[in-house]
Amino acid sequence: MxxxxxxxxxxxxxxxxxxxxxxxxxxxxxxxxxxxxxxxxxxxxxxxxxxxxxxxxxxxxxxxxxxxxxxxxxxxxxxxxxxxxxxxxxxxxxxxxxxxxxxxxxxxxxxxxxxxxxxxxxxxxxxxxxxxxxxxxxxxxxxxxxxxxxxxxxxxxxxxxxxxxxxxxxxxxxxxxxxxxxxxxxxxxxxxxxxxxxxxxxxxxxxxxxxxxxxxxxxxxxxxxxxxxxxxxxxxxxxxxxxxxxxxxxxxxxxxxxxxxxxxxxxxxILLAVPLFVFLGLLIEMTGMAKAMVNFLAGMLGHVKGGLSYVLVGAMYLVSGISGSKAADMAAIAPALFPEMKKRGADEGDLVALLSATGAQTETVPPSLVLITIGSVTGVSIAALFTGGLLPAVVLGAMLCGVVWKRSRGEQLGNVEKLCWSKIAGLAAYALPALALPFVIRAAVVEGIATATEVSTIGIAYAVIAGLTFYRQFDWKRLLPMLVSTASLSGAILLIIGTATAMAWGLTQSGFSSSLASAMGGLPGGAAMFMVVSMVAFIFLGAVLEGIPAVVLFGPLLFPIARQLGIHEVHYSMVVILSMGLGLFAPPLGVGYYSACAIGRVNPDKGIRPMLGYMLALLIGTALVAAVPWLSIGFL
Structure with missing residues (x-):
């Protein structure tokens, strides 16, 4: 598919x-x-x-x-x-x-x-x-x-x-x-x-x-x-x-x-953040900020076994905190890492599988478009979602790194140069403005300087200034095509939200939502069983509907049930998003997997088998997040 x-x-x-x-x-x-x-x-x-x-x-x-x-x-x-x-x-x-x-x-x-x-x-x-x-x-x-x-x-x-x-x-x-x-x-x-x-x-x-x-x-x-x-x-x-x-x-x-x-x-x-964060993602790629972050991480870890795979996991975490567009994240990271990883003998199927898995892992990293959508349709605090989404992604990242460690034990690194600390420090200094951007964005929301919608404009202004003055990479000829691409991607997403909202309204007016609430609320096992059923349901919905329309359709129906059962809305949000990420990036149905294959220029058939181990790691990580609410709400 x-x-x-x-x-x-x-x-x-x-x-x-x-x-x-x-x-x-x-x-x-x-x-x-x-x-x-x-x-x-x-x-x-x-x-x-x-x-x-x-x-x-x-x-x-x-x-x-x-x-x-x-x-x-x-x-x-x-x-x-x-x-x-x-x-x-x-x-x-x-x-x-x-x-x-x-x-x-x-x-x-x-x-x-x-x-x-x-x-x-x-x-x-x-x-x-x-x-x-x-x-x-x-x-x-x-x-x-x-x-x-x-x-x-x-x-x-x-x-x-x-x-x-x-x-x-x-x-x-x-x-x-x-x-x-x-x-x-x-x-x-x-x-x-x-x-x-x-x-x-x-x-x-x-x-x-x-x-x-x-x-x-x-x-x-x-x-x-x-x-x-x-x-x-x-x-x-x-x-x-x-x-x-x-x-x-x-x-x-x-x-x-x-x-x-x-x-x-x-x-x-709130949805105005969608086009603005998409444009911000294009800006960080065009100005060289994403490449600077990747080079710094590669300088630190490139000499260890599986080092560039760890860099991929970390870079996707950092970039996801800036762009908000998963395809933009992958397109910014893959071209910088894949050529060198292939030179070291990495299997291209494993590369695209890990790229896709990191896409699922970082779905909760702010300012994820799914986080923004959940806030808009359910009323959950965007600032709370931005704070709560950081640690669950770390947990899933650690699970992925465990799989990387196991698979890379036999990697040969005889020709790989270990950089001295002075060179790493130089790379760190060059990457510092780029590394600071995610923290600027999150601090502006948490400190109340700007709303979740407005903060994207601060990020854009920051990226433009950094690109012009520090990185000195700003191609004015690409600005108009980038703005048009931003409008196109945003329009495609927002039209789905619009028609899905009409569908959700019809379901609500028919009385289906109250029937669903009664059925889900009456499940044996209480909150634990409701969480398990929600995970299974959203894994399937993530595969066939993609995250945003699934949230718009079923978020207003299921979140009130979660509240009635005593589940914290931020905790439930993290489980829902991670479950949808599993479906969204899992072959053979997930659209995100095929997006990763297109960006990595790899035949989808080659990544399916390597993907199984990463998906199992993500599933275990999601179950851990579901079982331990502190991972989602401990810093609220």
Whole structure:
């Protein structure tokens, strides 16, 4: 199985699609459609890049005004939120145009060329159908918002809400252009016919669904949702189609509610940290800060058996504390270490397995996007999550190092030079500004200088200054592509959060959440059994849904149960995140594993066997974190 993930090209600011991305990248034909696509696409990219910059400036100005001049800007958060929803929607447009929306292609990739072409076209037709069906509800929603005036800026809220219909129309236009330009007429015809038959069948059976009650949850959220996901339809649109079908056919709720829930899910101010930390991750790679940290660690440990593997574990821990994007973390570390590790005779399958395992290990290291998402949907303190996530990752890192020690006992290091302490001190001095950045970020949150959202702007300013003055590596030509890549990745993530929020709202309104609470709360064994069941459930959810949509869907349902059973919410958060990390990075299902393989340029088949030992170590570490709450809450 493979998913569309942010490719190494996207990470360094270049255009590109990872294996399994949607729609598939094929040669572009000439003509009017191509010219329109390029002109309109270029305009959208420039606007989205400007929005990323504008949000950084607005939030940083708010921090400076409040902390330095003691004169808070009462309008800064409101303006940032307004810009953010536009950034989210335009980012989703760019992700669709560039083929960076996540999808599962396990079944599609095993098909023959003709059938696969039909399913690729079907993925586009289904997405077009969702967008077409939501244009009018989005317009209605935006029209209703014109009667609301914002409290600080005192302007109509329609200026903010207009982002939703605008983004949907642009996505519809780009999806249609790509379908017409890059898909054969036969495949388009078959896919359009299949889509029309399925939609028509559901519409004709509307009266039947009205009498099915909660069975509609199974039909739409399991049947339609899972069917769309496994058919290769991008996960955001699969969630959207399931929610749209349930609310329109199984309830009397107006469809504008879907848009409202999408707006609510995507525009939470805490989530503004997503694009800003993604951009910060690109900055530390571009300015050479990540390379400086890796070189220092390699200088200290490179001469011991398994030394560079230990460096990989430590470097991923440090970089994860800065970037917030797991693919950005791996793309910053792997190119700096893999060539030398291969020279020393390391098996490339073991390398990519360890890289993937460290991705799972560092999921709780702040400012993880999953931590931020949990805080936004469950109300858990972001500062507490940032503090609680440090030690669990150390525990899992120690487990991985144990496996490294066992596997590297026979490594030959006859040609490896041991650096003298003076050279190590020089590397440490050069890496010091980079090593200080994670501590600057965490201290700013803990000391109350900035919120979890605002602190990313401090990190960005720090990285820019360090890159310009100390490391003297700052490629201005890469800035625009990096901003566009930030918008694209953020839009893909936020659209999933939006449609998953609509789905979660439907589950809640149906009474499913109360039934689930009763069932989970009544498990024999109390809190211990609930924790075990949660671990198993989130390992599976991490594999099939990826972390963020799984948290948005099930976090609001399960966290209240954990509180009722006396489980500390930060402790439960760590167990949930680590369990999802296991599923996310474990072959043969986990998307993170394939992302690691793409970044390391290694065939996925080579890493599966070496991965088993690392996964066992991570599972033992996760069980230890679950059994010992102090590891998560001891420093709160």
């Amino acid at each position: 493979s998913w569309a993930v942010e490719s190494t090209g996207a990470l360094d600011g270049a255009h590109g699609s990872a294996p399994g991305s949607w729609p598939p990248a094929v040669p572009t034909s000439h003509g009017l459609i191509t010219r329109i696509d390029r002109l309109l696409g270029g305009f959208v990219e420039i606007v989205a890049a400007a929005l990323v910059l504008a949000d950084i400036v607005v939030l940083l100005a708010g921090v400076v005004a409040r902390f330095v001049f003691h004169q808070p800007l009462v309008w800064s958060d409101e303006l940032a939120s307004m810009l953010f929803i536009w950034l989210a929607m335009l980012g989703a447009v760019i992700a669709l145009r560039r083929g960076e929306h996540m999808r599962m292609t396990a079944a599609v990739t095993r098909m023959g060329p003709q059938r696969r072409a039909v399913f690729e076209a079907l993925a586009q037709c289904a997405s077009i159908a969702f967008l077409a069906l939501t244009i009018w509800p989005a317009w209605e929603y935006a029209s209703e918002e014109r009667f609301i005036t914002t409290s600080a800026l005192e302007i109509s809220n329609a200026w903010r809400a207009a982002a939703l219909p605008t983004g949907i129309m642009l996505m519809l236009a780009f999806a249609a252009m790509r379908l017409l330009r890059e898909t054969s007429l036969g495949s388009v015809t078959k896919a359009a016919l299949i889509t029309a038959i399925i939609l028509g069948g559901f519409w004709m059976g509307a009266s039947v669904f009205e009498d099915l009650g909660r069975w509609n949850l199974l039909i739409f959220f399991v049947g339609v949702g899972a069917g769309c996901v496994f058919s290769g339809i991008p996960i955001a649109f699969a969630f959207g189609l399931a929610s749209l079908g349930y609310l329109s056919l199984g309830t009397t709720t107006g469809l504008s509610v879907i848009i409202g829930r999408m707006d609510e899910g995507m525009s939470h101010l």
